[in-house]
Amino acid sequence: MAIILLVCSCVTRRTATTPVASLKSTFKNDFLIGTALSIQQISGNEMAIAKWVPGQFNAITPENLMKAALIHPEWNRYNFEAADRFVAYGTRYNMKVNGHTLIWHSQLPFFIRRVKNADSLRHFFTEHIDTVVSRYRGKVYSWDVVNEALEEDGSLRRSIFLELLGENYIIEAFRLAQQADPGAELYYNDYNIEQPQKRAGAVALIKKIQAAGVRIDGVGIQGHWHANDVPLEKIEQSILAYAALGIKVMFTELDLTVLPNPWDSNTADVSASVNGKRAGMDPYPNGLPDSVQATLSRGYANLFRLFLKHRDKISRITFWGVNDAYSWLNNWPIRGRTNYPLLFDRQNQPKPAFFAVIGAKSKKANINTAY
Numbered sequence: 001m002a003i004i005l006l007v008c009s010c011v012t013r014r015t016a017t018t019p020v021a022s023l024k025s026t027f028k029n030d031f032l033i034g035t036a037l038s039i040q041q042i043s044g045n046e047m048a049i050a051k052w053v054p055g056q057f058n059a060i061t062p063e064n065l066m067k068a069a070l071i072h073p074e075w076n077r078y079n080f081e082a083a084d085r086f087v088a089y090g091t092r093y094n095m096k097v098n099g100h101t102l103i104w105h106s107q108l109p110f111f112i113r114r115v116k117n118a119d120s121l122r123h124f125f126t127e128h129i130d131t132v133v134s135r136y137r138g139k140v141y142s143w144d145v146v147n148e149a150l151e152e153d154g155s156l157r158r159s160i161f162l163e164l165l166g167e168n169y170i171i172e173a174f175r176l177a178q179q180a181d182p183g184a185e186l187y188y189n190d191y192n193i194e195q196p197q198k199r200a201g202a203v204a205l206i207k208k209i210q211a212a213g214v215r216i217d218g219v220g221i222q223g224h225w226h227a228n229d230v231p232l233e234k235i236e237q238s239i240l241a242y243a244a245l246g247i248k249v250m251f252t253e254l255d256l257t258v259l260p261n262p263w264d265s266n267t268a269d270v271s272a273s274v275n276g277k278r279a280g281m282d283p284y285p286n287g288l289p290d291s292v293q294a295t296l297s298r299g300y301a302n303l304f305r306l307f308l309k310h311r312d313k314i315s316r317i318t319f320w321g322v323n324d325a326y327s328w329l330n331n332w333p334i335r336g337r338t339n340y341p342l343l344f345d346r347q348n349q350p351k352p353a354f355f356a357v358i359g360a361k362s363k364k365a366n367i368n369t370a371y
Helices: 002-011 044-056 081-092 110-114 118-135 160-165 169-180 196-211 232-243 290-309 352-362
Strands: 032-037 059-062 096-104 142-147 185-190 218-221 224-226 248-257 314-319
Touching (some): 032 096, 059 081, 059 314, 081 096, 096 118, 096 185, 096 314, 118 169, 142 169, 169 196, 185 196, 185 248, 196 232, 218 232, 232 248, 232 290, 248 290, 290 352
Parallel strands (some): 032 314, 059 096, 142 185, 185 218, 218 248, 224 248, 248 314
16 A cells, blocks of 8 residues: 555656556557547547547547437438547547447437337348448447347347347347448447356357357457456456357456445446435545545456456457546436546546556556455
8 A cells, every 4th residue: 555655646746648657558468458538538629638548548439429329310310520530530549449339229319219110120220330330441440239238137138129120130230230341340248247147148149149150259348346346256257258259358348436336236227327416425525535545456456467367368458438537437326426436537647546557567566466
């Protein structure tokens, strides 16, 4: 802990443009290091972020701007302006662009709510995948083709796609994406698929896609965990299980919350929310105590030591947000809380957890590494 506090006192004297280390350089021989970005962060509104990100990250994922509600707002109208700028930004700085996401039950265009028949939905489904993927053919490195299609028990989610198109809609989504851009890598992305039941469902789903002769290149484990309860053993079992299928493993939306969970269960379903603040649910509005900073650092250090152990199976680690100010966890599942789940604080300064991650590579950090 003394080492961490000493490092932290030095960090305050540095600027966001002169970090003491680079994540992408530290892990350049291990896996890509990515972050999720919004259109505001790559536009003129926040140029400091746009210029700072390429120094730390070599892969980017759009947080929202490629989701169907924004990129395909009406039956016969697409809005590619933000996505075009995002892809151009990635190209300019030589960062791998991961498209997120083609088929997801949430954040669908409003007009889909009125669809009642399979033919109409199939038309949207087919045209949407072909149009979006074809536009960025050769420019987008990879796609989250299907997102969050499983329930916690491993069964298929009762989404509009399952109800109207049947259980093979996932296979068809991968087939269409492959046809639209044969050179892009194609992934399935979900949360909690490190948990045994849901993992078994994901393994079965991937095997079904493969058995149909359709290409799937990787699986994305989102990685929304609590800093003091990271399920390291289950994560390792999942890395091994997915890699055994001959596909790449990624951690695609990594963040470690430090705030209390209002539920007994663990979920990252954006439709789940709690109305209003509850007593004790926003304990750190003015900053993290040193003891919680240490917990966050241990959580990240242990995770990255595990990732490094399996560097031959893992192709990318993406943090879901640039810094604490931009984390979705400030407003989910309770709006208006102050969370600290990432490696950089609200001024883009590296936190003790940043140095713990760097130290996981050098094995010099004074962090408990048992798991």
